[in-house]
Amino acid sequence: MAFWVTKQTTKMCGLTNEENSIRLRQALKDKAKERVVSQLSIPSLVPQIIKTLQMIYGRPEQILHLQINKIRNEPALKNDKLESLIDFSVMVNNLCATMEASDLFKHLNSPLLLQELVDKLPPNLKLEWAAFRVRTPTINLISFQEWLSEIAERACTVMPLKHVDTNQKSTKNNYHMNFHEEDNQKSLPKYDKKCLICHGN
DSSP, rough: OEEEEEEHHHHOOOHHHHHHHHHHHHOOOHHHHHTTTTOOOGGHHHHHHHHHHHHHOOOOHHHHHHHHHHHHHHOOOOOOOOOHHHHHHHHHHHHHHHHHTTGGGGGOOOOHHHHHHHHHHHEEEEHHHHHHHTSSSSOOOHHHHHHHHHHHHHHHSSOOOOOHHHHHHHHHHHHHHHHHHHHHHSOOOOOOOTTTTTTOO
């Protein structure tokens, strides 16, 4: 959300109300912009704008609930789908980051939520996770996220690059080349091939 980023970067970078006013005008869209459009031209009202937007859109529990539901709706991972594993790891990273940024630390220790995430893993990773639990004293969403991130990093090193159909690209280029050559031939003047001396062919 635009207001959330504005709030965080203001704290980190010490941005002025004038700077944030410009950023909000560029970032806000649709209904969110309509609700504060009359205040956007007055930089001193930026704190009030952020407060209004946070009241409507920025309840941390609501954001967290949306992220959890998104993960719940994801299909279970398969051994041969490395890209899905990487995407799942990113979602778990974002989920934990939201909990920490929103001071919702109690959710980081939710055994039910942790089990839901583990249930998404394929059998071989469930066994790896079980082994990790045995040798790890503290088990929560953070430890799961760190473990899964290491798995995802290894997956990135062996995942093949996306295939590029070079034949199709070559055919396309040849088409354009032939097309332009044909145009050039059409544009050349046609000279009479008769002999200039005897007027014959």
